[in-house]
Amino acid sequence: xxxxxxxxxxxxxxxxxxxxxxxxxxxxxxxxxxxxxxxxxxxxxxxxxxxxxxxxxxxxxxxxxxxxxxxxxxxxxxxxxxxxxxxxxxxxxxxxxxxxxxxxxxxxxxxxxxxxxxxxxxxxxxxxxxxxxxxxxxxxxxxxxxxxxxxxxxxxxxxxxxxxxxxxxxxxxxxxxxxxxxxxxxxxxxxxxxxxxxxxxxxxxxxxxxxxxxxxxxxxxxxxxxxxxxxxxxxxxxxxxxxxxxxxxxxxxxxxxxxxxxxxxxxxxxxxxxxxxxxxxxxxxxxxxxxxxxxxxxxxxxxxxxxxxxxxxxxxxxxxxxxxxxxxxxxxxxxxxxxxxxxxxxxxxxxxxxxxxxxxxxxxxxxxxxxxxxx
Amino acid sequence: xxxxxxxxxxxxxxxxxxxxxxxxxxxxxxxxxxxxxxxxxxxxxxxxxxxxxxxxxxxxxxxxxxxxxxxxxxxxxxxxxxxxxxxxxxxxxxxxxxxxxxxxxxxxxxxxxxxxxxxxxxxxxxxxxxxxxxxxxxxxxxxxxxxxxxxxxxxxxxxxxxxxxxxxxxxxxxxxxxxxxxxxxxxxxxxxxxxxxxxxxxxxxxxxxxxxxxxxxxxxxxxxxxxxxxxxxxxxxxxxxxxxx
Numbered sequence: 001x002x003x004x005x006x007x008x009x010x011x012x013x014x015x016x017x018x019x020x021x022x023x024x025x026x027x028x029x030x031x032x033x034x035x036x037x038x039x040x041x042x043x044x045x046x047x048x049x050x051x052x053x054x055x056x057x058x059x060x061x062x063x064x065x066x067x068x069x070x071x072x073x074x075x076x077x078x079x080x081x082x083x084x085x086x087x088x089x090x091x092x093x094x095x096x097x098x099x100x101x102x103x104x105x106x107x108x109x110x111x112x113x114x115x116x117x118x119x120x121x122x123x124x125x126x127x128x129x130x131x132x133x134x135x136x137x138x139x140x141x142x143x144x145x146x147x148x149x150x151x152x153x154x155x156x157x158x159x160x161x162x163x164x165x166x167x168x169x170x171x172x173x174x175x176x177x178x179x180x181x182x183x184x185x186x187x188x189x190x191x192x193x194x195x196x197x198x199x200x201x202x203x204x205x206x207x208x209x210x211x212x213x214x215x216x217x218x219x220x221x222x223x224x225x226x227x228x229x230x231x232x233x234x235x236x237x238x239x240x241x242x243x244x245x246x247x248x249x250x251x252x253x254x255x256x257x258x259x260x261x262x263x264x265x266x267x268x269x270x271x272x273x274x275x276x277x278x279x280x281x282x283x284x285x286x287x288x289x290x291x292x293x294x295x296x297x298x299x300x301x302x303x304x305x306x307x308x309x310x311x312x313x314x315x316x317x318x319x320x321x322x323x324x325x326x327x328x329x330x331x332x333x334x335x336x337x338x339x340x341x342x343x344x345x346x347x348x349x350x351x352x353x354x355x356x357x358x359x360x361x362x363x364x365x366x367x368x369x370x371x372x373x374x375x
Numbered sequence: 376x377x378x379x380x381x382x383x384x385x386x387x388x389x390x391x392x393x394x395x396x397x398x399x400x401x402x403x404x405x406x407x408x409x410x411x412x413x414x415x416x417x418x419x420x421x422x423x424x425x426x427x428x429x430x431x432x433x434x435x436x437x438x439x440x441x442x443x444x445x446x447x448x449x450x451x452x453x454x455x456x457x458x459x460x461x462x463x464x465x466x467x468x469x470x471x472x473x474x475x476x477x478x479x480x481x482x483x484x485x486x487x488x489x490x491x492x493x494x495x496x497x498x499x500x501x502x503x504x505x506x507x508x509x510x511x512x513x514x515x516x517x518x519x520x521x522x523x524x525x526x527x528x529x530x531x532x533x534x535x536x537x538x539x540x541x542x543x544x545x546x547x548x549x550x551x552x553x554x555x556x557x558x559x560x561x562x563x564x565x566x567x568x569x570x571x572x573x574x575x576x577x578x579x580x581x582x583x584x585x586x587x588x589x590x591x592x593x594x595x596x597x598x599x600x601x602x603x604x605x606x607x608x609x610x611x612x613x614x615x616x617x618x619x620x
Contacts, residue, residue, distance in 0.1 A: 039465065166486055170475050174461045180428045180454045181479030182446075228466045228511040 006250045015140070016253060022142040022150060023245030023264060026206055029154040029199045031219030031241025032161065035234045036192055038220040039172050044099065045087070045193075047213035048106040050200045052083025054113025054209050057134050058120060067130060069146060069205055076134075076201045083109050084197055110209070137208030139249060139260035150202050157195050161234075168192060169230055207261035218268035219244065225279035244268035301366050303329065303336045304345055308363035311355040320352035378405040379441070381535050381566040382427065387436030389419070389426045396422045398590050400436070404568060406534075408583035409561040411571040411597075415610050418588040420570040421457065424537045428454055440535065450480060453533035455524050457540050463513050469523050470508040473498055476530030491530075498526040503552060518549035525553060535566045542573065554580050577601055 053076035060075025090101035223236035248264030345359030382404040440448035502522040586592035
């Protein structure tokens with residue numbers, strides 16, 4: 001199946017439609033919440049939470065013996081939340097920095113989870129196979145009820161986000177100030193964190209424990225490049241996330257069923273790379289172009305200013321001077337001279353240059369123009 | 376004292392870990408003063424403000440604002456945090472930051488409307504930042520960012536203003552602009568409490584001063600207590616400042 005075929009099938013084929021919808025919704029909700037994680041400088045929190053969910057999945061299976069995805073996700077949710085609150089506890093109760101706390105919990109829970117998984121595999125129970133799909137995810141196992149669950153959670157999340165938008169914003173920007181205004185910052189904090197945990201747990205089946213944090217961070221990091229408004233950033237991140245989900249699914253379905261989770265993550269990363277380079281204000285490319293253009297402008301202006309100082313010593317401003325005397329001025333080249341001629345600031349006659357009325361006028365106002373430009 | 380007390384602090388002690396940062400502070404701030412809190416680094420100046428505002432939980436002691444606990448008097452108090460305490464690359468505009476000053480009176484869920492926006496624009500104008508209202512905050516200079524923080528507190532329309540180093544890293548023009556606004560606030564009967572570092576300007580800017588170094592060294596009118604004796608007690612070295620009348 002090629003990509004074209006995918007898009008013609010996506011509306012009619014039940015499996016494809018379910019998976020595409022699921023990954024799109026998942027991408028949207030993780031992108032939305034990821035914006036908050038990124039702005040709070042808690043980018044690694046997602047990684048820790050997703051790894052912390054693994055033992056929950058194994059324990060849920062050991063207790064119930066069922067592989068029903070909802071049962072396992074409840075286990076994941078519980079252990080994800082425990083991991084998160086331990087991280088918070090470590091940060092507030094000890095001198096350890098947050099990266100240390102995150103790393104500790106991540107490896108501890110993940111190690112324990114892997115231990116349980118191998119233990120389960122050794123059991124003489126035919127039902128045990130397939131739990132390891134939570135490591136890297138398997139979008140193909142998504143069914144309609146999973147998508148419904150994602151939709152409901154996303155809906156609730158969106159509702160809460162819009163309701164407490166102002167509170168979320170002030171908590172992200174200035175927590176102490178929010179406290180002095182009388183907002184219970186702990187409640188807002190717990191609310192955001194719980195939603196992030198919920199979104200991550202929802203994505204485990206599709207993208208897996210290992211790559212889940214990329215779903216949270218990549219769309220948000222890409223979105224930040226394009227806008228300076230929080231609402232637009234959250235919206236864009238949701239869009240980027242949803243597109244990554246759909247394109248990732250399309251690519252994986254069209255290329256011999258490549259593993260969907262990793263493909264989605266790679267598509268999201270391409271959004272990031274593209275945004276880093278090509279976004280108009282923060283992007284590397286345009287920033288470099290602006291930098292070079294600015295430098296050229298300044299070089300030209302400095303040359304003009306230098307000529308102005310020579311011309312102003314003569315009664316007649318258009319008195320001709322030798323081009324040679326410009327040579328010991330740093331930044332002077334034939335090219336800049338030509339540009340000045342093109343702008344009609346100076347005229348050249350053989351080896352002599354002379355300033356025009358317009359050039360003199362411009363040069364005498366150069367500094368003021370600079371000031372205006374940067375005000 | 377015949378004047379009303381704006382802030383009364385009793386036996387306030389704050390510790391981060393084992394070592395107390397503030398020890399048994401008793402402080403009475405009369406209404407309508409423009410007060411500097413001075414002291415060396417680590418003296419607990421910011422901590423004092425944060426403990427009064429309930430950002431930090433003290434180990435012991437109590438704070439009252441016009442005779443009642445802070446929780447009940449929030450609307451009477453505005454706060455200007457240190458400029459470095461937030462991430463200025465946050466995706467928002469100058470006007471948006473100032474609108475945050477209205478969040479307290481709005482309460483939960485309710486969004487700022489036209490009325491709040493008008494107040495915010497007036498505050499922007501007051502600090503001379505109106506042309507920058509839609510500017511992304513990372514594209515403002517340090518002095519402009521400080522003015523934004525000041526405007527945000529002005530929007531709160533409080534009776535008592537706590538400011539944590541509002542003159543830090545600002546140029547002379549901004550410093551003068553800010554002090555003029557502070558003096559205007561005092562003229563309007565407000566109480567302004569400022570953590571301040573530049574001892575030279577204390578007599579010129581303030582009429583009240585508190586010397587702090589973990590313990591309270593002295594508090595009172597600048598003309599009575601701003602002298603070498605108290606400075607030496609606070610900073611531990613022989614400090615000579617010329618006080619102009």
